[in-house]
Amino acid sequence: MVAISPVGQKSKDSFARARRVFPDGTSRVTIERNPGPIYIERGVGSYLFDADDNRFLDLNGNFTTLIHGHAFAPVVEALMRQLERGTCFAHPTESEIELAELLCHRIPQVERVRFVNTGTEAVLFAIKAARAFTGRSKIAKLEGAYHGAYDWAEVSVAATPDNWGESAAPRSTAVYRGMPASVLDEVVVLRFNDAESARQLLSFHGHSLAAVIVDPMPSRGGLAAPKPEFIAAVQDTARKNGVLVIADEVLNLRQSFRGASALYGLVPDLITMGKIIGGGLPIGAIGGREEVMRVFDASAGRPLLPQGGTFSANPLSITAGLAAMKHLDHAAFANLDELGCVVRDGIGRAISKRRAPLCVTGAASLFRIHPMAEAPNDNREAYSSPSASKLMKQLADFFVENGIMFQHGAAASMSTPMTRADAEFVVEVFAGFLDSHDVCWKT
Incomplete structure (x- = not known):
């Protein structure tokens, strides 16, 4: 895994311009800042390329919209x-x-x-x-x-x-x-x-x-x-x-x-x-x-x-x-289901192996990771404390730094251009996060 600078210089320059025309520098409350937003230049298949030409596997898909990825x-x-x-x-x-x-x-x-x-x-x-x-x-x-x-x-x-x-x-x-x-x-x-x-x-x-x-x-x-x-x-x-x-x-x-x-x-x-x-x-x-x-x-x-x-x-x-x-036929959905299972099962195994107090929920091509040991049944059980939310933000940042666009506090989704190798890469990066934060599970 090669670390990527979360927000490049061109994104920083664009955000400086945006702050002069938008109330908070953005047009949607869902835009994440690290400390400013990443500006996207183009999308191809399951990948995004930002203004500084960094490439990211896109697990957000504009909040699950792009089931066929970008520029289908x-x-x-x-x-x-x-x-x-x-x-x-x-x-x-x-x-x-x-x-x-x-x-x-x-x-x-x-x-x-x-x-x-x-x-x-x-x-x-x-x-x-x-x-x-x-x-x-x-x-x-x-x-x-x-x-x-x-x-x-x-x-x-x-x-x-x-x-x-x-x-x-x-x-x-x-x-x-x-x-x-x-x-x-x-x-x-x-x-x-x-x-x-x-x-x-x-x-x-x-x-x-x-x-x-x-x-x-x-x-x-x-x-x-x-x-x-x-x-x-x-x-x-x-x-x-x-x-x-x-x-x-x-x-x-x-x-x-x-x-x-x-x-x-x-x-x-x-x-x-x-x-x-x-x-x-x-x-x-x-x-x-x-x-x-x-x-x-x-x-x-x-x-x-x-x-x-x-x-x-x-x-x-x-x-x-x-x-x-x-183009969303039965075969396409079967492939998406398989990719979703690879990710959820892989994340579950990584959590169990390290006995980390996290869990994963979801179905079909969707998944969410939670800062709790038992899968929640509803909104109240899924509610995160400030410290747990901070951990999830660290997870999202780690994903971005390692080439995966992963939205904090939102469902992640697979898309039809993704491969099994993409799904396994998601699991690999998640396991890397657990290993790098091992002190959290032992204290």
């Missing part, structure tokens, strides 16, 4: 053809029908589709659709689960031991200063994998709930596997009370050919999608039962839920997404 040839070729035809229109294109047909054919419970621009918009309109369908306003959601930047979906995404309240009845907490108290009053918070409390809370509030939104494996909540009894409790109680079930698969659609809900026995009324279905361009989609999706129907006049968007279903995102999804 079929996407590039499709985009070049579309660019010559035009970038956006105020009218529909046939390509949007083709991508919708692919999703309806592939993803169970998706009978109709509406395209939007981001995962946030997909969640926003799924919640609104549930309200329009049921005539109710409240929603239920999982503590610690991230569903984008919509007030109601953001409740309790950053709950801490200081404010998260009782286990059986988690408190609704604000994610930013000034979040309306009325929003907090309209969100019921559930603990992931706590079947009994979910059943009780959904039963008690059922008469006023439009929907319960469930990420089958919340990344921000620890990327813990869902317990079958929890999925059953949420689904059965929601059905009994006329509450719609929304599966947020913006991130986890990449878990299988048919998505994550199909893997874990969740049968939602609505599914939100994004990330991989855009081929690297901005996109979001709401899919679901035809009866529920009818709230968007404007054929007879004003619909129950108007939904537009200047760039919704724009031909560039649709074209890129169609090319990407066509």
Whole structure:
């Protein structure tokens, strides 16, 4: 392993310029600094090259979006053809029908589709659709689960031991200063994998709930596997009370050919999608039962839920997404699953060999490393103390210094251009981190 300077001079120079035009020198709160951000010049396959021409194996993939890696040839070729035809229109294109047909054919419970621009918009309109369908306003959601930047979906995404309240009845907490108290009053918070409390809370509030939104494996909540009894409790109680079930698969659609809900026995009324279905361009989609999706129907006049968007279903995102999804066949998913297993199993063996108080969670092509000996079951168990968070930051820095882009506090993901050698390199670097921090495990 050859150490790389985390932030080169060109990145430092770019950050100095950026600080003169952006509030904190960046355009996203998720940008990591070491002490400033690494500026990327290009991406090729599973690798990134920064402004100083350092090469990194990319385990972030723009937060799991780039399932085919960077500059995927079929996407590039499709985009070049579309660019010559035009970038956006105020009218529909046939390509949007083709991508919708692919999703309806592939993803169970998706009978109709509406395209939007981001995962946030997909969640926003799924919640609104549930309200329009049921005539109710409240929603239920999982503590610690991230569903984008919509007030109601953001409740309790950053709950801490200081404010998260009782286990059986988690408190609704604000994610930013000034979040309306009325929003907090309209969100019921559930603990992931706590079947009994979910059943009780959904039963008690059922008469006023439009929907319960469930990420089958919340990344921000620890990327813990869902317990079958929890999925059953949420689904059965929601059905009994006329509450719609929304599966947020913006991130986890990449878990299988048919998505994550199909893997874990969740049968939602609505599914939100994004990330991989855009081929690297901005996109979001709401899919679901035809009866529920009818709230968007404007054929007879004003619909129950108007939904537009200047760039919704724009031909560039649709074209890129169609090319990407066509190449995500069963063989591609089988290869991604194998790579994910190589990494998770290898990391697990490295931890066991050194008796380090860490663990790894995840499934399919996703994984997360935790500063605790036992795998967490939910957001509260995955919560890291300041000292544990510092250790995880050291891990992320070590990965970067050794040529792997590994985001602190986010799910890591494999991509189709990666090889078994890439996966084994990830394990090798992780083992190197454990060896270099051996004093931590002995004290």
